[in-house]
Amino acid sequence: MTTSAAVGATPVMDRLISRTVRKHQPLSVHFDLTYRCNERCVHCYLDHDDHGELSTAECLAVLEELAQAGTLFLTFSGGEIFLRPDLYEILSEARRLHFDISLKTNALLVTPERAKRLREFGVRRVQISVYSDIPEVHDAITKVPGSLQRTLAAIPLLLEQGLQVKLACPLMRENLLAYRGVMALAEKIGVPYVLDLTITPMLDGNEGPLAHRIPVSSLLPVMQDSKLNACATRPTAEAPLAMKEYPATLGSAVSSGIESEAYEDLPCSAGHNSCYISPYGDVFPCVQLPQAAGNLRRKRFNEIWHHAPQLERLRGVRESQLPVCSRCEIRNYCERCPGLALMEGGDLLGAYERACELAEQKARLAGVTEPISALHKQQAANSAPATIANDFASVIAASGSN
Amino acid sequence: MTNKPSIFWQKNPALAWREIDDATVIISPTDSVMHELNDTGSFLWKNIDGRRSAAELAGLLAESYEVAPDVALTDTQALLDEMSTRKLVVPIPATGGDLR
Numbered sequence: 001m002t003t004s005a006a007v008g009a010t011p012v013m014d015r016l017i018s019r020t021v022r023k024h025q026p027l028s029v030h031f032d033l034t035y036r037c038n039e040r041c042v043h044c045y046l047d048h049d050d051h052g053e054l055s056t057a058e059c060l061a062v063l064e065e066l067a068q069a070g071t072l073f074l075t076f077s078g079g080e081i082f083l084r085p086d087l088y089e090i091l092s093e094a095r096r097l098h099f100d101i102s103l104k105t106n107a108l109l110v111t112p113e114r115a116k117r118l119r120e121f122g123v124r125r126v127q128i129s130v131y132s133d134i135p136e137v138h139d140a141i142t143k144v145p146g147s148l149q150r151t152l153a154a155i156p157l158l159l160e161q162g163l164q165v166k167l168a169c170p171l172m173r174e175n176l177l178a179y180r181g182v183m184a185l186a187e188k189i190g191v192p193y194v195l196d197l198t199i200t201p202m203l204d205g206n207e208g209p210l211a212h213r214i215p216v217s218s219l220l221p222v223m224q225d226s227k228l229n230a231c232a233t234r235p236t237a238e239a240p241l242a243m244k245e246y247p248a249t250l251g252s253a254v255s256s257g258i259e260s261e262a263y264e265d266l267p268c269s270a271g272h273n274s275c276y277i278s279p280y281g282d283v284f285p286c287v288q289l290p291q292a293a294g295n296l297r298r299k300r301f302n303e304i305w306h307h308a309p310q311l312e313r314l315r316g317v318r319e320s321q322l323p324v325c326s327r328c329e330i331r332n333y334c335e336r337c338p339g340l341a342l343m344e345g346g347d348l349l350g351a352y353e354r355a356c357e358l359a360e361q362k363a364r365l366a367g368v369t370e371p372i373s374a375l376h377k378q379q380a381a382n383s384a385p386a387t388i389a390n391d392f393a394s395v396i397a398a399s400g401s402n
Numbered sequence: 403m404t405n406k407p408s409i410f411w412q413k414n415p416a417l418a419w420r421e422i423d424d425a426t427v428i429i430s431p432t433d434s435v436m437h438e439l440n441d442t443g444s445f446l447w448k449n450i451d452g453r454r455s456a457a458e459l460a461g462l463l464a465e466s467y468e469v470a471p472d473v474a475l476t477d478t479q480a481l482l483d484e485m486s487t488r489k490l491v492v493p494i495p496a497t498g499g500d501l502r
Contacts, residue, residue, distance in 0.1 A: 004435055004436065005435070006434055006435055006436070007429060007434045007435070010436070012427070012436050013436065015425070016422065016427055016436075016438075019422050019423050019425070020422060023422075023423070025422065027422075070421075071420075072419075072422075072429070098419050098420070100418035100429045100431070101418070101431075122416055122418070124418070124431035124434060125434075162432060164434060
């Protein structure tokens with residue numbers, strides 16, 4: 001009557017994802033409790049002000065609605081969650097409602113007492129941002145002197161309480177050369193890690209953070225690192241075994257990293273069985289997809305989730321029908337994100353430069369001869385007639401001068 | 403004469419869980435193990451409330467699934483044993499008789 005397996009890419013998880021995608025049940029929700037933060041990371045996509053955060057009562061009401069909607073995996077993040085004075089009250093309610101609770105934090109405010117409370121409130125996993133094992137590098141990114149030391153001091157406190165800890169390291173210009181150090185640090189502590197190449201514009205569209213993004217040409221050391229297996233193709237229906245082995249060490253610090261056949265022709269889980277809630281009650285398909293579907297101060301979650309036109313449109317998108325990407329020969333190397341397609345290319349359904357460049361680089365490293373994305377093929381084709389016309393004009397001009 | 407049950411069963415309060423379709427998915431935060439109950443397991447899980455004994459749960463199962471009471475009791479006891487081994491349910495002393 002029971003089947004058991006570790007949480008992760010397992011048949012139990014596959015069935016769970018398959019059922020919730022089919023039913024549009026919000027299995028997984030990322031809930032930012034605040035955008036306020038005690039660090040000032042150079043690449044951060046959030047402002048750090050309070051524009052009217054949900055009150056304690058409003059947060060608890062949201063949790064009740066999520067439980068009724070069938071959410072199981074609940075991630076509290078920010079900003080820095082420990083800046084919410086009512087964090088314990090919120091966690092207590094989350095536990096009462098039987099969520100599987102994860103936290104994302106910089107851990108600066110974790111104390112032995114707080115680590116113990118997290119365990120008591122049933123928190124299972126804590127993801128901590130670590131940018132380098134070198135204090136000067138980490139602290140220059142967070143702009144808080146001593147922050148690496150304080151963050152690292154918190155990890156044993158959490159582990160002692162039996163909490164799962166994972167290190168997340170967004171890679172940017174400032175810490176590219178330190179990635180091996182983060183890997184070694186995680187291995188020394190005995191915790192998993194994820195290196196994330198995603199640096200996004202701010203939620204208001206400000207492209208300031210993109211100045212910290214590493215050019216694809218400079219990513220070769222990371223992409224060639226055999227430990228990271230960055231050049232593996234994406235899982236496909238034809239290669240189910242590869243799916244199970246898909247590496248979690250280079251990926252997204254935002255998503256669960258869990259791949260499933262149930263997502264086969266879907267761009268991702270956003271709006272199908274997962275969503276994001278801002279500290280102000282706005283419901284988005286994903287933290288990286290800034291199209292608000294509604295606000296929980298004005299509408300019930302279920303009403304937004306099941307009837308918002310933005311979500312209904314998103315649910316109709318299939319990768320096999322994307323105008324450009326569906327005919328891309330190297331799509332199995334691509335990590336296209338609909339939100340980044342919207343933010344960077346202006347089209348939820350479109351291709352965007354960064355994904356194409358990364359896919360081409362991965363394909364090249366994997367041995368594909370002269371890989372070229374569908375977008376770049378299209379751009380080349382569009383520019384070709386102009387070139388021929390120019391050449392023709394040159395010939396005419398040259399003939400005339402003779 | 404009816405024997406009063408000595409043990410009631412309750413869900414382990416530390417667990418995360420949701421009913422999804424006919425199945426129930428349970429996650430233990432201490433070991434990150436995910437458990438999946440089928441429809442009859444889910445039926446029992448729904449009714450495990452700290453106020454019912456194995457016999458009472460079996461009675462509900464027999465009624466809903468139209469199975470013989472002795473078969474229902476055997477199945478219920480087996481599932482409770484399995485869930486108890488996996489620390490999904492915990493026995494508590496029965497403080498009263500039939501609370502239904």
